[in-house]
Amino acid sequence: MEPLRPGHLRVPGQTEPLDLIAQARAGDTQAWGDLYREYAPAIFRFCRRALPSKEDAEDATMEIFMKLRDKLVQYDTSRSFTAWLYKVAANHCWDILRRHKARHDKNMEDVNDLPLEAPEPNQLERLIEERTGEQVRKALDKLGARARMALVMRYYSDMSYDEIADALGVRRPFVGVVLLRARHDLRQALGEDPALAVGGSR
Amino acid sequence: MNDSNTTNQHLDEITLLLYVERQLDRQIAQQVSLHTQTCDRCLTLLRALDRESRLLTRSMLEADEPLPSRIAEFHQKVKRSMHWIWGVVFGLALLGVYALYTGYIDPWVEQFEQAGFGGTNLLSLLLFQGAFWKGWQSMFTLVELVAMTSVAGFCVFLLRKYLKRGTALAVLFASMSMLLVIPRPLHAQDFHVDMKDDKHKSLEVKKDEVLHKDLYFAGSLLRIDGTVDGDVYAIAQEVDVTGTVTGDLIFLGRSTRISGHVEGNVRGFSNNISITGVVDKNVTIFNEDARIDSSGKIGHSLTAFNQILTIDGTVGRDVLAMFNEATIAGTIGGNLRAKGASLSIASSAQINGTAKFEGDKPADVASGAKLASPLQYSKLEHRSHAERGAGFYIWRIVWAAARILLGLVLISLMPIFARETMESAERYGASLGLGVLVFFGVAIASLIACITVVGLLVGVSTFFLWLIAVFSSYVVVGGVVGRWILGRTSEFWPLIGRMALGVLIVVLVVALPHIGGWIRFGVWIWGLGAISLAIYRRLQPVIAPNIPSMPGGPIGTPLPPNTTISPA
Numbered sequence: 191m192e193p194l195r196p197g198h199l200r201v202p203g204q205t206e207p208l209d210l211i212a213q214a215r216a217g218d219t220q221a222w223g224d225l226y227r228e229y230a231p232a233i234f235r236f237c238r239r240a241l242p243s244k245e246d247a248e249d250a251t252m253e254i255f256m257k258l259r260d261k262l263v264q265y266d267t268s269r270s271f272t273a274w275l276y277k278v279a280a281n282h283c284w285d286i287l288r289r290h291k292a293r294h295d296k297n298m299e300d301v302n303d304l305p306l307e308a309p310e311p312n313q314l315e316r317l318i319e320e321r322t323g324e325q326v327r328k329a330l331d332k333l334g335a336r337a338r339m340a341l342v343m344r345y346y347s348d349m350s351y352d353e354i355a356d357a358l359g360v361r362r363p364f365v366g367v368v369l370l371r372a373r374h375d376l377r378q379a380l381g382e383d384p385a386l387a388v389g390g391s392r
Numbered sequence: 393m394n395d396s397n398t399t400n401q402h403l404d405e406i407t408l409l410l411y412v413e414r415q416l417d418r419q420i421a422q423q424v425s426l427h428t429q430t431c432d433r434c435l436t437l438l439r440a441l442d443r444e445s446r447l448l449t450r451s452m453l454e455a456d457e458p459l460p461s462r463i464a465e466f467h468q469k470v471k472r473s474m475h476w477i478w479g480v481v482f483g484l485a486l487l488g489v490y491a492l493y494t495g496y497i498d499p500w501v502e503q504f505e506q507a508g509f510g511g512t513n514l515l516s517l518l519l520f521q522g523a524f525w526k527g528w529q530s531m532f533t534l535v536e537l538v539a540m541t542s543v544a545g546f547c548v549f550l551l552r553k554y555l556k557r558g559t560a561l562a563v564l565f566a567s568m569s570m571l572l573v574i575p576r577p578l579h580a581q582d583f584h585v586d587m588k589d590d591k592h593k594s595l596e597v598k599k600d601e602v603l604h605k606d607l608y609f610a611g612s613l614l615r616i617d618g619t620v621d622g623d624v625y626a627i628a629q630e631v632d633v634t635g636t637v638t639g640d641l642i643f644l645g646r647s648t649r650i651s652g653h654v655e656g657n658v659r660g661f662s663n664n665i666s667i668t669g670v671v672d673k674n675v676t677i678f679n680e681d682a683r684i685d686s687s688g689k690i691g692h693s694l695t696a697f698n699q700i701l702t703i704d705g706t707v708g709r710d711v712l713a714m715f716n717e718a719t720i721a722g723t724i725g726g727n728l729r730a731k732g733a734s735l736s737i738a739s740s741a742q743i744n745g746t747a748k749f750e751g752d753k754p755a756d757v758a759s760g761a762k763l764a765s766p767l768q769y770s771k772l773e774h775r776s777h778a779e780r781g782a783g784f785y786i787w788r789i790v791w792a793a794a795r796i797l798l799g800l801v802l803i804s805l806m807p808i809f810a811r812e813t814m815e816s817a818e819r820y821g822a823s824l825g826l827g828v829l830v831f832f833g834v835a836i837a838s839l840i841a842c843i844t845v846v847g848l849l850v851g852v853s854t855f856f857l858w859l860i861a862v863f864s865s866y867v868v869v870g871g872v873v874g875r876w877i878l879g880r881t882s883e884f885w886p887l888i889g890r891m892a893l894g895v896l897i898v899v900l901v902v903a904l905p906h907i908g909g910w911i912r913f914g915v916w917i918w919g920l921g922a923i924s925l926a927i928y929r930r931l932q933p934v935i936a937p938n939i940p941s942m943p944g945g946p947i948g949t950p951l952p953p954n955t956t957i958s959p960a
Contacts (some may be wrong), residue, residue: 231459239877248462249880289815308405311436318443326451345445346452351415364594367412372411373444 208273226255229272232278238284239330239342242290254282261270276347280339280357287335309377321380329379337372341354403427403434405441412441462883595634606639616652623656631662633669640673650688667705683720693726710745715929731772785903794901799867799891807884809926814871816929817922826928827921832896865919870894872922 207228213221233254239249259277265274321329328339336358343349343357355362393567397562403424411424428435443711498909594613599602601618610627616635623639631643636651641650643660651669658671664681667688673691684690694713701718703711710726718730721738727745733752737743739760747767749755754769792959803810835858841851874890881887902912 209753230463234463235455238457244457245880248460251463252883253808253811260808282868289819299452299565309437309440311440314440315436315443318440318447318451321447323447323451323454324456326447327454327456341448342452345448346497352415366406367417369407369413370406376448 206267206273210266211262211267211271215265222259229275230255233275236276236342236346237280237283239327239346240280240339242331243285243305245346246286250279250283250286254279257282271347273353276349277342277353277357280343280347280353284335284339284357287339290335309374314377317377317380325380328378329376332379333372333375336368337375340365340368340372341376394591401427402431405437408438409441410433412438412445459821485706582915599635685720688722733772737767739761760843788899788903793896795863795866795870795899796892798864798890799895801866802864803884803887803891809930810871810887812929813868813926814875817868817872817918818927820924822917823921823925824918825921826924827917827919830920830924831862831917832859861920861923862916863914864923867891868897868919869915870896873897889932 202316207225210221210228212224230251234247234251237250237254238244241247241250258275261278265271330341340354341357343354349357350376351362351365354365354368358365358368360368407416407424409420413915416424416698424438428438453916458632468831477633487808489675512690512772518833525951595609595611596613596615597607597618597620599617601622603619604621606622607626609622609625612629613632614624614626614630615632616624616637619636619638621638624633624641624643626641626643626645628645629647630642631641631645631648633650634680636653636655638655641654641658641660643658643662645660646663648660648662648665650665650667650671653669654671655673655674657675658667658674659674661678663679665677665679665685666685667675667690668685669687670689670691672691674695675690675693678697682696682698682700683702684694684705684707690705690707691709692899693709694703694707694711695709696713696715698713699717701713701715703718703724704722705722706725709726709957710870711724711728711730712925713728713730713732715730715732718732719736719738720728720743723742723744725744728747728749730748731750735749735751735753737756737757739758741758742762744764746765747763748770750769750770750772752772755767757767772805775810834854838851838858841854871887871891871894873894874892875881875894876891878886878890881890898915902908902915943960
């Protein structure tokens with residue numbers, strides 16, 4: 191199933207399952223089940239990209255939907271349901287990652303203040319050409335929590351800079367910096383051959 | 393396009409990334425577009441960044457693994473199971489309420505009534521025969537108003553998710569309005585009494601003086617030589633009643649002497665108490681040393697928990713006492729039920745009902761003592777761990793089962809909160825630290841609240857919630873132990889299985905001799921802390937951490953999102 195990306199569903203009322211949402215809000219379990227079936231695969235994949243293990247992603251998906259069930263009454267129907275859904279998912283995943291931050295993100299914090307060197311353009315092109323989607327996904331696992339979360343929010347769920355800033359708790363102008371640093375980390379992780387390790391922050 | 397030999401003027405990477413991401417405003421974007429038409433290096437980097445974006449999106453969107461069956465079946469499972477789970481939970485809840493009532497509440501109510509806490513006291517008024525049952529026309533007393541307001545407020549808090557904001561506010565304001573009708577508690581300054589010093593440390597109601605209101609006092613000495621036509625509530629080092637109190641005397645202090653007349657009940661905690669006067673109703677005391685003098689008279693029952701108890705005077709009805717050492721030389725109109733190290737019954741003693749004593753050694757009964765029936769003695773058992781019989785372990789199993797059932801009910805009713813609590817428990821430092829604070833703090837605060845009349849319901853409710861939380865700590869710690877052993881899960885029955893396994897292990901560990909008690913204390917602290925932490929986190933908004941910023945890049949102003957990328 192093609193993941194539902196909020197950026198592609200910006201027109202309220204046209205692509206949103208408003209009837210289903212209204213029924214689910216009224217306590218209709220069948221409607222809730224339909225909503226779950228519709229959105230659970232996309233949310234699971236979001237969690238799978240954002241969190242370190244499959245089990246974590248499964249747990250998180252179910253927790254998110256349990257949370258959504260309580261929060262559904264708070265959803266503003268004039269806005270995109272998918273965007274709201276991803277926002278809840280992003281907050282939940284970020285919360286989980288923050289709890290485990292001591293193990294992973296600490297190392298990244300230490301190098302985050304180092305200046306970034308611009309990559310050599312041709313080397314970067316070559317790196318991108320040679321890498322597959324699977325390699326990128328594996329490299330994602332090696333990133334710090336913030337970098338990983340930022341990339342997933344931007345390139346999986348197509349969240350805006352404002353939404354990313356809100357979820358990560360950074361000011362909006364620094365979202366670009368966070369994304370750039372995340373890309374550098376990713377290139378570093380992808381560069382098994384030291385010659386391909388372009389730029390880099392380490 | 394020209395080869396760029398103007399290296400110093402290359403655009404930085406963040407600018408190009410923001411251009412690719414359509415985050416630059418139109419003017420800057422046009423400058424970038426112009427620059428890349430004349431600079432090969434920047435154009436190549438721009439293209440590479442764009443391709444990198446596509447690679448990232450493609451990699452993330454690829455369906456590389458099938459949806460786990462656990463996720464696919466999650467909703468159906470929950471839906472299917474809820475029908476009968478609710479039946480089981482409801483049945484268990486009914487069973488629990490019945491067991492709680494028959495096992496605890498009913499015997500306690502009976503005991504309270506025997507000790508004089510009948511229909512006139514505040515607690516039973518609130519819980520057993522008050523505003524809940526009487527009908528609206530009789531709900532005009534202050535106590536019932538306070539009770540109903542408190543209960544309503546508690547209900548609003550519990551149901552706040554389901555109430556509309558306007559409704560909740562209406563209830564809140566109604567509650568506050570009701571609180572306004574409560575008269576201010578009376579203070580010593582309200583009376584014409586002599587204050588011994590400026591700091592209001594002592595209070596004396598003079599011999600000929602009559603106060604027609606309840607008296608509240610906190611200080612070093614309270615002396616009542618005159619008459620208080622109402623109840624007396626005192627926290628004082630010394631309480632001395634030589635006059636008359638027409639209501640109850642409730643006290644907390646070091647030394648209490650009653651040589652006058654209390655027409656109501658006497659209840660309190662103090663280091664020592666001496667009754668040489670008359671108490672018309674019941675006496676309930678917790679002291680180190682208590683003495684009912686030969687001239688002292690208690691009209692109804694005596695309930696006493698003391699180090700040393702001496703009864704030389706008269707008790708009209710039953711005596712229930714726990715002590716280290718007791719001497720009875722006076723008259724007991726009803727039954728005697730006593731438990732302690734040693735008991736002496738002097739020749740002048742008279743017990744009109746049955747007499748039972750459970751102690752370390754048989755009571756020393758003088759030959760002249762008048763007992764309606766022979767004293768029934770049973771040996772007080774002090775079992776060591778090595779001497780534990782099968783009954784001990786059977787009860788352990790029963791309690792473990794009760795805790796597992798409690799966990800089943802709690803996880804069924806509050807699945808998200810249960811998981812949040814277990815996750816909080818894994819924040820070991822925070823949960824243990826908060827646990828220590830809540831374990832001691834809440835218990836002390838609720839007891840202090842109970843001293844005041846208005847705070848009694850709050851205090852009792854808080855204390856019961858605290859007790860429930862302490863009891864539930866086994867479930868929390870059991871859940872965490874189960875997760876350690878079998879791994880994390882969010883599914884209902886696997887979670888219950890882990891909790892049950894963990895509870896069994898915890899129950900076994902706390903049964904260990906010597907260290908078991910300390911481990912139990914640790915379980916209470918840990919579990920209570922985790923519950924408190926989960927509640928605290930629920931009441932707090934999620935705060936994202938501040939992330940250190942990085943200097944550089946022309947990203948000072950918010951940028952419109954729809955700037956177009958120039959064709960490369």
